[in-house]
Amino acid sequence: MADPMRIRAQASGGKATVRVLMSHEMETGQRRDSAGKLVPAWFIQEVSASHNGKPVLTAEWGPAVAKNPFLQFTIKGAKAGDKVSITWKDNKGDTRTDEATIS
């Protein structure tokens, strides 16, 4: 199981800016190891977010997203105290969900 995400969600003016830092290798599948063999691709493919249980964001990522990916987005109509939960799924089928409260 991968490490928890770091989520910071801040409300201002009827919107909440959510910043997420995920912990993932994001291996591209282009890199070779010391023995010259290709390191298989391993990256987050799908990211989704929900606000108080209602889905608000879906994104698809390729291997070109940087290691330990950062994501920033803004939820409309969100206020302090609301819950935001983020889920990712990688190409090996691993998945992780973390939740944070908007401040």
Next chain:
Amino acid sequence: MNTRRDTLKQGAAVAALLAAAGYPQYALAFNKNAFEAKSITEAIKAAGGGALVENKDVVLTGPDIAENGAVVPLGVSTNLSGVKDLLILVEKNPNVLVAMFKVNDAVDANFMTRAKMGQSSDVYAVAIMADGRALYSKKEVKVTLGGCGG
């Protein structure tokens, strides 16, 4: 701040809830063709967009010079309405498509992430509209140190 244990518990609860509600979180099919495309036009086509038209209302944010190609902050935003997807593409990467964000009423059409870039290249922000038009703006980002061990 939540403890890790709390976070895990909440995560499990959320997952259980989603499963119970039959929420089609993973029904989203990963668009393999688009992410394996080797050129901008191929990727846009695979993502369901038509011919590319430059449009200043699609805004790409990124540095002029990236010192480290492994972490290039790139953002895409637009004020246009009727946008279906927002895409970030790096022309000279082995696979051009970096990320694809679905736009809906609940979020602002403004996303930011960090990408890897193998070498200096034009970076494209593309908005695929509900009617299939593909509007883009581009910017050259110079990379002084490649993101692929170069």
